[in-house]
Amino acid sequence: MFIRHSSTCFIILLVYVDDVILVSNNITELEVPKTRLHNKFKLKNLGDLKYFLGLEVARSNNRIFVSQRAYALQLLEDLGYLGCKPVSTPMEPNLKLSQDENDKLADPTLYRKMIGKLQYLTITRPDIAYSVNKLSQFLAMPKFKHFQAAQRVLQYVKSTPGQGIFLPAASEIQLRVYTDADWAACVDTRRSTTGFCIFLGSSIISWKSKKQQMVSRSSAEAEYRAMANTTSELVWLLSLLKELRVEHKGPAIMYCDNKAAQHIAANHIFHERTKHIEIDCHLVREKVQQEVIKTAHVSTKEQLPDILTKALFPNQFRALKD
Structure with missing residues (x-):
C-alpha cells in the first residue's frame, strides 16, 4: 500500500x-x-471497484457491502457440493474434535482441498472462521469425523453463499474491541482458543480465531492472553489510521467478560501474582496506562467473539452473526 x-x-x-x-x-x-x-x-x-481477488463490492451513497458469493458458489461446484442439503450452523453445537480418532482417511487430498478453499472464504466470513481454524489443525492426519465436520461447513456455505460484511458510510471513528477465550478448549493439547473482533464505529474490520501457543493454568490467564493478542492488533490498526491521517479521538474500548483479567490490566498489585504471564501483563497494562485502550466489562451473553471460540446452538449463533 x-x-x-x-x-x-x-x-x-x-x-x-x-x-x-x-x-x-x-x-x-x-x-x-x-x-x-x-x-x-x-x-x-x-x-469503479466492483470485483477484486474474488471479493465482490456493492456500493451506494451510504454503504458498501463486500462478499464472496461467486467464489462460494464456485467452491461448492468444484468440490461437488452445489446440491448438498443446507444447514443453519457451520459446526454442530459443543462438538469436540480430537486427533484420537481411529477412522483415518485413506486419502486426505480432498479434505485438504476443502480447508484450503474455505480459508480464503474467511476473508469476508467471520461466521465460519472458528470452524475453519479448528479443522485446519488436523490437516496432517485428518480423520473421517473431521471430514464430516468439513462437509457441514460446506452445507452451511450452501445456505448462505452471499453472506458478507456490511460497511455503512456514516460511521464514527471509534475503535471498539471484543475479546474472549475458550479456556482449555483443545482436547489434545488443552490450549485455549482466542477470539476477537474489532469494529470501526459499527463496521467490523478485523477478527481472528486462533489456538493459543501456551497452556493457560486458569480462565483468567487465558482471557488475559487473548487481551494481549487483541492489543497487538489494535495498536497496529491505530498506527494504520494515523498513517492514513484519520484522527482517532480517545482510547479504544476493549470489552471483556472476565473481571479477573480486567483487574490484572488495571491494578499493578495483581501483576506480582501473575509472573508466568509477565510479558502479556506489561503489554496490556502499558497500553492502558498510555490510554491507548480502556477496558470495559460486557456480559457473557453479549460477548460477540463467542462465535469465534466455540461451536454454538443455532439461535445464539444467528444472534451473534447478526
Whole structure:
C-alpha cells in the first residue's frame, strides 16, 4: 500500500501482484497516477471497484457491502457440493474434535482441498472462521469425523453463499474491541482458543480465531492472553489510521467478560501474582496506562467473539452473526 498526502487531498494505491486499487477524496487527482502507471505498465482501467481477488463490492451513497458469493458458489461446484442439503450452523453445537480418532482417511487430498478453499472464504466470513481454524489443525492426519465436520461447513456455505460484511458510510471513528477465550478448549493439547473482533464505529474490520501457543493454568490467564493478542492488533490498526491521517479521538474500548483479567490490566498489585504471564501483563497494562485502550466489562451473553471460540446452538449463533 502506497500513500500520498497533499494539503487538499490524499491518494492511496493498493497493489497485489498485477491488480491495483486507487482511492482518493478527489477523483480528478487520480488521473495523474493512472496516466503514469499506464505509460509504464499498460494498465487497463476497469472503472469503479466492483470485483477484486474474488471479493465482490456493492456500493451506494451510504454503504458498501463486500462478499464472496461467486467464489462460494464456485467452491461448492468444484468440490461437488452445489446440491448438498443446507444447514443453519457451520459446526454442530459443543462438538469436540480430537486427533484420537481411529477412522483415518485413506486419502486426505480432498479434505485438504476443502480447508484450503474455505480459508480464503474467511476473508469476508467471520461466521465460519472458528470452524475453519479448528479443522485446519488436523490437516496432517485428518480423520473421517473431521471430514464430516468439513462437509457441514460446506452445507452451511450452501445456505448462505452471499453472506458478507456490511460497511455503512456514516460511521464514527471509534475503535471498539471484543475479546474472549475458550479456556482449555483443545482436547489434545488443552490450549485455549482466542477470539476477537474489532469494529470501526459499527463496521467490523478485523477478527481472528486462533489456538493459543501456551497452556493457560486458569480462565483468567487465558482471557488475559487473548487481551494481549487483541492489543497487538489494535495498536497496529491505530498506527494504520494515523498513517492514513484519520484522527482517532480517545482510547479504544476493549470489552471483556472476565473481571479477573480486567483487574490484572488495571491494578499493578495483581501483576506480582501473575509472573508466568509477565510479558502479556506489561503489554496490556502499558497500553492502558498510555490510554491507548480502556477496558470495559460486557456480559457473557453479549460477548460477540463467542462465535469465534466455540461451536454454538443455532439461535445464539444467528444472534451473534447478526
